[in-house]
Amino acid sequence: MNSVVLAVVGVAMMVLGYVLYSRFLARRVYKLQDSFVTPAHELDDGVDYVPTNKYVLWGHHFTSVAGAAPIVGPAIAVIWGWVPAFLWVTIGTVFFAGVHDLGALWASSRHKGKSIGSLSGQYIGHRGRNLFLVVIFLVLLMVNAAFAVVISGLLVNTPTAVIPTWGAIVVALLIGQAIYRLKWSLPLVSVIGVAALYALILVGDRFPVVLPETVLGLSANAFWIVVLFLYAGVASVLPVWLLLQPRDYINGLQLFIALGILYGAVLISAPTVVAPAFNDSLPEGTPSIVPLLFVTIACGAISGFHGIVASGTSSKQLDKEPDARFVGYFGAVGEGLLALGAIIATTAGFRTIADWEAVYSAFGQGGVSAFIEGGAAIVNQGLGIPDGLSATILATMAILFAATTMDTGIRLQRFVVQEAAHIIGFSLNKALATVIVLAVAMGLTFGAGGDGSGGMLIWPLFGTTNQLLAGLTLSIIAVILLRKGRPVLPVLVPLVFLLVMSVYALIVQMGEFWAAENWLLLVLDVIILIAAVWVIFESAIVMSRAKKSPPDLDEDVMEGAAPGKRSSP
Known part of the structure; x- marks a missing residue:
């Protein structure tokens, strides 16, 4: 199979999905209205609620949800063959991720920017909300702790990426001032910012930063992890x-x-794609493709983390409701394109099937390193860019997206902690809540692994928990649509599929953890499974009631609207 065919067919499917299917969702299902007053205007505080140009907001939303996951998942899942990974990424992006991401952004915007956890309390009940918050907290903990480990490893293994990684922060601060204080035009700022970032990549490729084996008594990996958490904590409380x-x-x-x-x-x-279309010679110990494919590739096909971002930060910055189509659905398309690129790099970036099999010798192999290695080989072959510089470009891309996900993840986890405190009956300011979040994440990272590797300890549960969260988010969106008398089938199909696959995967993993005597993951698996089943039953009851009740059109008219402004049903 020629990789050009994969690229052309995959890109065409996603573009058509945005042009056609997202338009149907925007007009018939979510009914986005230009006259609706979004929370960014109604509750504008200059910190979290800020009306934002849709292109800038798309950049925030897309890079917050992308991270390393749409690279890692597909780069591991191709061990079953490129066909299953390709089909799940393309079909999942168009009919699953776009529906989920756009729906979560719309639902939150229609409810004053409330998080998906808060909406679960309003539409499913207080028990459902509390269990939902447990799942959200665990997903964010996994993302923040694991991404810190992934980024630190890339900074150590690709020292040419250090300068562009940290230099990008300075570039971003200057861009923020140029846009909001100096009022420069967005195209001018974009050109200058991109030029500065790629100049940093060239500098980093020329001057790699290699840390000594120990820094302040910490290994190089552990030092970068501490720095990353401190940076993410500060970034999460800034406007x-x-x-x-x-x-x-x-x-x-x-x-x-x-x-x-x-x-x-x-x-x-x-x-040429050297990897098999369907791998009949799987390494020993490789789990069954069903249900593991659908939880191994989460980001890039559909991801519950996206719903947390959409309802946690993006909905508070939405300038006009129709912008949600570009920000939410096209954000999912962007991540699908990244996942498709990862599939091509990890299946066509090797010279022979023997080279590919040497990397994919066991389940879990591949990942970011395979993407960087394979992608650099393709870029060198096609454009003549030296292997070292190609690897620096791809490694910097992976690091920057993982780091921006950490920025947003720490902020979102702080919101969850504050919300949980409010439920209990007291309030936490954002500084104290951030300290709690950092303490828990760093406690897991260093407490469970003295060298800082503890962040990967609970990562085997991420894919399953993440997909479960996506299904639960879709259940809330379905309840809202039923209450409004809207078409609900586009939401119900991915909802049922994800819940079945994620619960199935939890049960499969429970057996694996029991056999391996991994009691921590077994206990977490049981907790997540109980919470999921509980929320699923409560959601089903609420959906049944909503289906039998007359549509609540008044709610559709007034949600989030400023006094004196109404949007037509």
Whole structure:
């Protein structure tokens, strides 16, 4: 199979999904209205609620949800063959992720920017909300702790990426000032920002930063983990316009340029896919493709983490409700393109099937390193960019997206802690809540692994928990749509599929953890399974009642509208 065919067919499917299917969702299902007053205007506070240009907001949303996961998942899942991974990424992006991401952004915007956890309390009940918050907290904990480990490893293994990684923060701060204080035009800021970022990549490739084996008594990996958490903690309490938005926006542009380089190299060099379409010679110990494929590839097909971001930060910055189609659905398309690029890099970036099999010698192999190695080989072959510089570009891309996900993840976990405190009956300011979040995440990272590897300890549960969260988020969206008398089938199909696959995967993993005597993961698996089943039953009861009740059109008219303004049903 020629990789050009995969690239053209995959990109065409996603583009058509945005042009056609997202338009149907926007007009018939979610009924986005330009006259609706969004929370960003109604509750504008200059910190979390900030009306934002849709392109800047798309950059924030896209890079916050992307991270390393749409690279890691597909780069591992191709062990079953490229066909299953390709089909799940393309179909999942168009009919699952777009519906979920756009729906979560719309639902939160229609409820004053409330998180999906808060909406679960309003539409499912207080028990459902509390259990929902447990799942959300665990997902965020897994993301923050694991991504810190992944980024630190990349900084140590790819020292040429150190300067562009930290230099991008300075670029972002300057871009924020240029947009909001100096009022420069967005195209001018974009050109300058991208040029500065790629200049840093060239500098980093020339001057790699290699840390000594120990720094302040810590290993190089542990030192970077501490620095990353401290940075993410500070970034999470700053106004979104100062660092989070501009950093994510410029990273979004950088990603599309990097993807353009990768896809351009594919079109020019047309490398052959050496990996099997369906792998009949799986290494010993490889789990069954069903249900594990659908939880191994989460981000890039559909991800519950996206719903947390959409309802946690993006909905508070939505300038006009119709912008949700571009921010939410096209954000999912961007991540699908990244996942597709990861599939091509890890199946066509090797010279022979023997080279590919040497990397994929066991389940869990591949990941970011395979993406960087395979992608660099394709870029070198197609565009003549040296292997070292190609690897620096791709490694910087992976690091920056994982880091922006950490920025947003720490902020979102702080929201969850504050919400949980409010439920209990007391309030926490954002500084104290952030300290609690950092203490828990760093406690897991270093307490469970003295060398800082503890962040990966509970990662085997991430895919399953993440997909479960996506299904539960879709259940809330379905209840809202039923209450409004809207078409609900586009939401119900992915909802049922995800809940079945994620619960099935939890049961399968429970047996694996029991056999391995991994009691921590077994206990967490049981807790998540009980919470999930409980929320599923309560959601089903609420949906049944909503289906039998007359549509609540008044709610559709007034949600979030400012006094004196109404949007038509």
